[in-house]
Amino acid sequence: xxxxxxxxxxxxxxxxxxxxxxxxxxxxxxxxxxxxxxxxxxxxxxxxxxxxxxxxxxxxxxxxxxxxxxxxxxxxxxxxxxxxxxxxxxxxxxxxxxxxxxxxxxxxxxxxxxxxxxxxxxxxxxxxxxxxxxxxxxxxxxxxxxxxxxxxxxxxxxxxxxxxxxxxxxxxxxxxxxxxxxxxxxxxxxxxxxxxxxxxxxxxxxxxxxxxxxxxxxxxxxxxxxxxxxxxxxxxxxxxxxxxxxxxxxxxxxxxxxxxxxxxxxxxxxxxxxxxxxxxxxxxxxxxxxxxxxxxxxxxxxxxxxxxxxxxxxxxxxxxxxxxxxxxxxxxxxxxxxxxxxxxxxxxxxxxxxxxxxxxxxxxxxxxxxxxxxxxxxxxxxxxxxxxxxxxxxxxxxxxxxxxxxxxx
Ligand SMILES: Cc1cc2nc3c(=O)[nH]c(=O)nc-3n(C[C@H](O)[C@H](O)[C@H](O)COP(=O)(O)OP(=O)(O)OC[C@H]3O[C@@H](n4cnc5c(N)ncnc54)[C@H](O)[C@@H]3O)c2cc1C
Numbered sequence: 001x002x003x004x005x006x007x008x009x010x011x012x013x014x015x016x017x018x019x020x021x022x023x024x025x026x027x028x029x030x031x032x033x034x035x036x037x038x039x040x041x042x043x044x045x046x047x048x049x050x051x052x053x054x055x056x057x058x059x060x061x062x063x064x065x066x067x068x069x070x071x072x073x074x075x076x077x078x079x080x081x082x083x084x085x086x087x088x089x090x091x092x093x094x095x096x097x098x099x100x101x102x103x104x105x106x107x108x109x110x111x112x113x114x115x116x117x118x119x120x121x122x123x124x125x126x127x128x129x130x131x132x133x134x135x136x137x138x139x140x141x142x143x144x145x146x147x148x149x150x151x152x153x154x155x156x157x158x159x160x161x162x163x164x165x166x167x168x169x170x171x172x173x174x175x176x177x178x179x180x181x182x183x184x185x186x187x188x189x190x191x192x193x194x195x196x197x198x199x200x201x202x203x204x205x206x207x208x209x210x211x212x213x214x215x216x217x218x219x220x221x222x223x224x225x226x227x228x229x230x231x232x233x234x235x236x237x238x239x240x241x242x243x244x245x246x247x248x249x250x251x252x253x254x255x256x257x258x259x260x261x262x263x264x265x266x267x268x269x270x271x272x273x274x275x276x277x278x279x280x281x282x283x284x285x286x287x288x289x290x291x292x293x294x295x296x297x298x299x300x301x302x303x304x305x306x307x308x309x310x311x312x313x314x315x316x317x318x319x320x321x322x323x324x325x326x327x328x329x330x331x332x333x334x335x336x337x338x339x340x341x342x343x344x345x346x347x348x349x350x351x352x353x354x355x356x357x358x359x360x361x362x363x364x365x366x367x368x369x370x371x372x373x374x375x376x377x378x379x380x381x382x383x384x385x386x387x388x389x390x391x392x393x394x395x396x397x398x399x400x401x402x403x404x405x406x407x408x409x
Contacts, residue, residue: 009039010334013101013110015091016261017046017074019053019316020116020295022404023323025084031331032083040334044081045103048074048088051405053316053397054168057142058358062178067139070397072405080406091117094267096288112330115270115277115286116295116323117261119167119314125257126162128232132239133252136175137167145253149182154191155250157183158239159221161198162229163257165311167296169203170357172196173212175253177360180219195247197224197239204313204357204367211385215360229254260297272299281312284326292326295319316400317355318369356393364389 012028014021025044032040056070072078076086093102094115101108121137123130134141136159149157159176176196183189196216202225203212216223228242232252240246259265260275270286271277276299277286284292296314303309312318357365363385370379401408 008334008337009041010111010330011109012040012042012112012114012330013108014042014044014114014116015046015101016116016118016295016297017044017051017079017086018116018118018295018319019400020118020319020323021046021114022079023320024114024116024294024327025081025323026403027324027327028331029081029083031327040331041085042083043085043087043108044079045087045089045091045101045108046074047090050074052139053400054137054171055316055393055397057136057139058171058174058178059394059397060139061142061146061175062181063146064394067143070401071139072401072407078405078407080404091263094263094270096267096270096291099290111290112333113288113291114323114326114330115264115291115293115297116319117264118296119258119260120262120275121256122259123162123256126229126231128234129162129229129254129256132232132234132237132249133162133254135256136171136253137255137258142253145251146182148251149179150186152183152186152188152192152251154188156193156195156248157251158195158197158247158249158254160196160227160229160252160254161200162254164199165314166255166258167314168316169200169313170212170355172198172255173203173216174358176221177215177219177358179253180221180360193222194220195222195224195249197227197229197241197247199226199228201225211359211365211382212357215363215385219360264297274299276311283329284322292329294322294326298322315355356389356396358390358393359385362387362390364393 014025021044028040028042050071051074052071056065059065060067079086089103089105091101091103099110121135134145157179159172159179161172180194183192230240230242232239237249238246239249260271264271265275277293277297278299279286279293281300284294286293300312301309302312354366354368359365365385366389368381
């Protein structure tokens with residue numbers, strides 16, 4: 001142990017106990033658990049309440065899981081972290097120049113800050129949307145939509161995307177297949193037009209042409225790509241898109257417009273106008289020294305084939321790797337304060353980030369992305385659709401719940 005690492009305590013604060021924040025906290029916790037010598041004091045702050053992994057929305061929509069079976073309460077007792085102070089509180093202000101975080105009840109000083117506050121929903125960006133459509137990212141809304149669908153007698157159902165970027169690009173396809181299956185189950189599929197609309201050319205460019213469009217065709221789901229939702233008239237049940245296009249709907253399930261968490265919109269020195277935090281794509285440092293941002297609240301972009309530059313896809317799988325990586329950077333910096341930059345990661349960062357996309361008929365597609373070797377130009381590997389990946393996805397969700405929470409049985 002170096003003299004400086006013996007003496008200097010590094011106060012690390014992690015804001016937000018979702019995929020990204022919990023993973024960073026877990027990585028730091030494990031480091032402290034095995035008696036490693038970085039002199040770290042770690043605090044994780046989250047507003048608490050009921051937490052669920054986004055992917056479980058489609059399990060609940062399909063009726064494969066009940067809400068109670070996928071939710072965990074975020075409390076100091078329920079979170080499985082031995083060496084991390086768990087604080088349940090609302091963060092109200094970031095005084096970054098003074099290295100302070102202000103919550104409803106306290107003020108915390110930090111040496112290192114990890115911001116992982118995720119996104120918030122802004123339905124008002126599409127006038128009329130809040131009264132017209134269910135938010136497919138909200139568990140409450142998905143449950144209400146499932147109930148409405150059970151009483152639906154036929155007509156037009158639209159599943160779609162109201163604005164970019166949004167969490168988990170393939171989720172709208174996954175939800176469309178589930179909606180198709182529910183309409184079949186209720187005996188009204190032949191009386192229902194199922195339509196999919198998105199501003200994207202393709203949700204996941206490498207996967208879309210290979211498998212997803214084929215499955216949409218198989219389910220007779222009419223797809224409108226590069227359609228931008230502008231407003232909704234709930235009286236006439238009409239969705240207005242750009243260039244004067246419009247569609248009638250009877251039921252609407254779509255993503256609500258998303259931006260950085262509300263607090264971030266109120267922190268312009270850290271964020272851009274939409275509340276996203278610009279970061280260095282490799283180590284997730286922000287413009288403030290000692291302040292990192294990971295997960296959905298980041299503004300980083302990636303260049304896809306053909307030179308298209310788009311926001312880095314927002315997904316739990318990517319948030320996990322970012323959380324682990326930044327925690328390792330902090331451990332390294334605490335142990336070796338004299339060395340300016342961490343150039344040799346202690347774990348294999350070239351590994352891909354796997355993501356299982358639920359397809360139709362019990363099939364799934366696994367694809368892997370490598371954002372780290374060249375963060376500006378990711379490389380993809382698609383594994384052709386196969387049976388059993390849906391169960392694998394449920395197991396993936398459960399394994400994280402078990403890793404993070406005591407009350408996950
Ligand atoms: C329907 C759906 C399906 C999905 N499917 C998948 C999938 O199959 N695979 C996949 O990899 N990803 C999936 N995702 C995406 C994944 O859930 C997100 O990318 C992931 O949750 C991002 O993690 P995060 O830590 O950045 O944010 P979050 O998980 O949203 O965590 C942010 C935390 O910050 C807290 N917070 C915010 N503001 C404050 C404040 N002011 N004070 C205190 N606490 C605050 C919040 O309460 C929350 O706990 C899906 C998402 C949805 C909605």
